Amino acid sequence: MSARRNRPAVGIAEIRPELERLRRRGFLRNALSLGGLTLLTGCDLATHSGVDAALEAIMRFDDRVQAALFSRQRLAATYEASAITRPYRFNAFYAEWQVRPVPDNWALAVSGQVADRRPWTLPALMALPQQGQITRHICIEGWSQIGQWSGVPLHVFLRRVGADLRARYVSFTCFDGYSTSLDMESALHPQTLLALDFVNQPLAPQWGAPLRLRIPTKLGFKSAKNLQAIEVTNKDPGGYWENQGYDQFAGV
Incomplete structure (x- = not known):
């Protein structure tokens, strides 16, 4: 097909x-x-x-x-499994291209305009509704590749923690020093995932273990790996590349 x-x-x-x-x-x-x-x-x-x-x-x-x-009703292209890029290219924001091990006792911190600020463990995240997608990752450097991801739709997670969906931004910080942010409309897009698996296997460190953002309606630098914390806020939080002049919306 x-x-x-x-x-x-x-x-x-x-x-x-x-x-x-x-x-x-x-x-x-x-x-x-x-x-x-x-x-x-x-x-x-x-x-x-x-x-x-x-x-x-x-x-x-x-x-x-x-x-x-932008429209939440407009979906990014999806593909058959035969279209998955093999081998899938590893990418990172730091010059040494290193892979960061998952910290001991990792848990996802939640803060800002949310009702429930308790941290989330991997078992708790895996107990939420899951969704899969085979979508294209588009890098600002000009290359692209197709991968298979599954995890928790971000809109499901935000509603579960009682996030104020009228807030303007959702920011993401990572234990490898990276950060990025989304406008709320993009965060609520049905294809925006908190990804737990890559090609039907738990995320390996090079793909962003234990949890990464996967958003096919944006350029690849928005799909932050190694997530450590999520904040819902009305203040523009910027991000690693955004603070160096990259555009905030970064749609494709």
């Missing part, structure tokens, strides 16, 4: 957001000339600070447009 998107045939109402996305990308590409940057920001491009400010303005504009076009 050929792989295809999990959605019915669409009409003009459904494709209009895609047309808007293409028009937006064309605008941003044209705006990235010096003249476009000057018109967009009115800043002095003779200094590096002016260029940085202009680029940051475009990134923030891009975030707002992506968020406006």
Whole structure:
């Protein structure tokens, strides 16, 4: 069976957001000339600070447009098992590409705007409803691969801990020093997982043991490995790459 998107045939109402996305990308590409940057920001491009400010303005504009076009009803493509990339590429954010062992007595901490802040052990997470997916991981460096994941839908977990779903962000910190965050709408997307298994086996350390975020509607740097804590908050928490200029929404 050929792989295809999990959605019915669409009409003009459904494709209009895609047309808007293409028009937006064309605008941003044209705006990235010096003249476009000057018109967009009115800043002095003779200094590096002016260029940085202009680029940051475009990134923030891009975030707002992506968020406006995002829909929980629009699913990322899923694939047959025959499409899984073998061998699956290991990736990490640190230069030495090291694998971090799981800390003794690991438990997932929960904080912020939630009713129940008790930590979660692996058995407790495995007792929650599980969901599987075969989806594509897309790296900002230009490569992609297809993997099979299963775990707890994040929206199920957030509701179980009594999270305030009106809050703006969900942040994730990891015991390897990494961090990232999602807007609440993306966190509640049905394909956003707290992944426990990779190709029907418990996560190995290189895939993010014991728990990782898997979100196929985002670029790969959002799918944080080695999760240690989740916080629900109204304050933009940023993240390892987000704090270095990557866009917050990072949709694909």
